[in-house]
Amino acid sequence: MDPVLVIDNGSGDIKAGFSDGSPKIVPNAIMKRKGDRRLITGPEIDNYKNFGSLLYKRPHQKGYLVDTDVQREVWTSLFGKNFLNVTPSNCHLVATEPMFNFAPVQESFHEVVFEEFGFQSLFLGTGPDFCAYKHRGQPTETGTKSKSCVVVDSGFAFTHIVPYYNCKRVEAGIRRIDIGGKALTNYLKELLSYRQLDLNDETYVVNQMKEDVCYVSQSYTEDLRVAKKKLKTKEDLTMDYVLPDFTNTYRGVLRPTQKADKSEQVVRLLNERFSVPELLFSPFDIGLPEMGISDCIINSVSACETKMQPSLYSNIVLSGGSSKFKNMIDRVNVEVRAGAPNFISSVVAQQSSDPELDAWHGGAAVAQTSNFQQLSVTKQTYDEVGHARCKEQHALAWEQLVEF
Numbered sequence: 001m002d003p004v005l006v007i008d009n010g011s012g013d014i015k016a017g018f019s020d021g022s023p024k025i026v027p028n029a030i031m032k033r034k035g036d037r038r039l040i041t042g043p044e045i046d047n048y049k050n051f052g053s054l055l056y057k058r059p060h061q062k063g064y065l066v067d068t069d070v071q072r073e074v075w076t077s078l079f080g081k082n083f084l085n086v087t088p089s090n091c092h093l094v095a096t097e098p099m100f101n102f103a104p105v106q107e108s109f110h111e112v113v114f115e116e117f118g119f120q121s122l123f124l125g126t127g128p129d130f131c132a133y134k135h136r137g138q139p140t141e142t143g144t145k146s147k148s149c150v151v152v153d154s155g156f157a158f159t160h161i162v163p164y165y166n167c168k169r170v171e172a173g174i175r176r177i178d179i180g181g182k183a184l185t186n187y188l189k190e191l192l193s194y195r196q197l198d199l200n201d202e203t204y205v206v207n208q209m210k211e212d213v214c215y216v217s218q219s220y221t222e223d224l225r226v227a228k229k230k231l232k233t234k235e236d237l238t239m240d241y242v243l244p245d246f247t248n249t250y251r252g253v254l255r256p257t258q259k260a261d262k263s264e265q266v267v268r269l270l271n272e273r274f275s276v277p278e279l280l281f282s283p284f285d286i287g288l289p290e291m292g293i294s295d296c297i298i299n300s301v302s303a304c305e306t307k308m309q310p311s312l313y314s315n316i317v318l319s320g321g322s323s324k325f326k327n328m329i330d331r332v333n334v335e336v337r338a339g340a341p342n343f344i345s346s347v348v349a350q351q352s353s354d355p356e357l358d359a360w361h362g363g364a365a366v367a368q369t370s371n372f373q374q375l376s377v378t379k380q381t382y383d384e385v386g387h388a389r390c391k392e393q394h395a396l397a398w399e400q401l402v403e404f
Contacts, residue, residue: 002120003091004018004020005088006023006367008095008359009096009097010028010155010156011058011107012155012181013026013321014074014078016078017360019094019197019368020322025085025356026042026083027045027056030056031054033362034054036085041078044077045242050275051246052205053201054203057244058070059071063155063157065098065105065108066110068109071112075117082222089118091120092121092122093119094122094125095122096126096359097124099126099128099158103391106378110382114383122380122390126162127359128160129398131170132360132362133164134358134362135149135151135317135353135362146166146314147167148163149312150173150312150315151318152297152317152319153247154181154280155180156182156322157182158180159296159320160175161174161296162300163301163304169398170308175300177240177296179268179283180322184214187276188209188272196268199267205244205252206301210276211324212219212241212271213239214272214273214276215285215318216280216327216328216331217275217277217327218327218330220281223271224271227270237258238269239255239273240251240257241267242266243266259336277325280322281331293332294335295339297336298336309344310346312346313346313348315347316349318349319351319355319356319359320355320401321355323355324355324356333348377394
């Protein structure tokens with residue numbers, strides 16, 4: 001069989017690579033520095049060293065693909081000889097799409113895949129579907145292999161909670177929270193720009209800062225009290241973040257508080273470190289009338305049949321880049337266990353070593369199945385019957401996957 005390219009086409013980053021290799025992560029955007037005319041496509045980011053004042057033009061808005069011209073340009077660079085070196089007409093494609101994708105958006109995606117790039121075939125699914133496929137067969141506490149799980153996919157634009165029972169998606173239990181990595185980064189920019197230093201144009205730098213310094217609080221009220229009084233704790237909450245100068249340093253450095261050198265630009269972080277990820281658990285903090293992750297998991301599982309609930313609670317899978325915060329699993333375990341019904345004996349939240357790549361690894365696993373080619377939509381089928389028939393085949397493919 002010809003090679004299979006797997007693309008997790010996220011609205012923030014693209015994770016792409018051949019199914020028998022390792023993925024590469026690049027921004028899904030065209031960027032330029034403020035005041036500079038040169039454009040940088042996502043895969044070219046490694047060729048640049050100065051990431052200050054980067055402006056972004058993304059193909060996705062609110063999680064959905066709306067600008068195929070930008071997506072085409074990013075993919076063209078991604079497939080080039082200097083990066084993946086892909087000849088689309090000689091390979092198959094496994095790709096992700098957002099939950100509840102609109103038909104016109106999916107039709108535009110088909111046009112890009114088949115008409116403009118000419119891939120031999122396409123297997124399409126959502127990030128949670130691929131994540132559930134990756135985690136199928138995980139051993140449970142009883143020693144049996146699990147066929148059920150709740151996928152918490154916290155990405156760039158949204159956080160989705162999707163239950164799967166006996167390898168089938170339970171539509172009644174799907175929930176969405178309008179908080180993702182983008183909202184968290186913007187919130188951190190707002191806090192720091194108001195209190196210390198104007199960082200509104202430094203999206204790239206603040207996003208790195210968020211990844212380096214933020215963590216999920218185990219007791220938000222207590223941590224706020226400590227921060228307010230600046231009490232000494234076993235792990236001092238106050239830390240300094242030295243901003244990169246893009247001459248000698250290209251990523252910020254986290255360190256204990258100390259007197260800054262004159263050549264350094266330093267941001268002092270206290271309650272910002274845990275207040276930003278807290279939005280995932282309490283969107284009300286910024287005026288969003290929505291449930292947080294823990295309450296949403298309980299609400300999602302409660303919408304499923306009673307017989308399904310024990311196996312769902314015992315296998316909660318955290319995936320996506322916004323689930324990588326320190327203490328995330330512990331907080332989910334504690335809060336979901338406290339809110340679960342009395343007949344639930346076990347609540348287990350887990351995540352892989354790199355949850356950001358779960359969907360990609362699930363796509364790579366799908367590409368290895370014996371009936372992969374039969375389940376994919378071929379270019380010939382698309383040319384003959386068009387988008388509508390292809391959409392039906394995508395839905396049927398997941399039901400016919402072997403060993404799911």
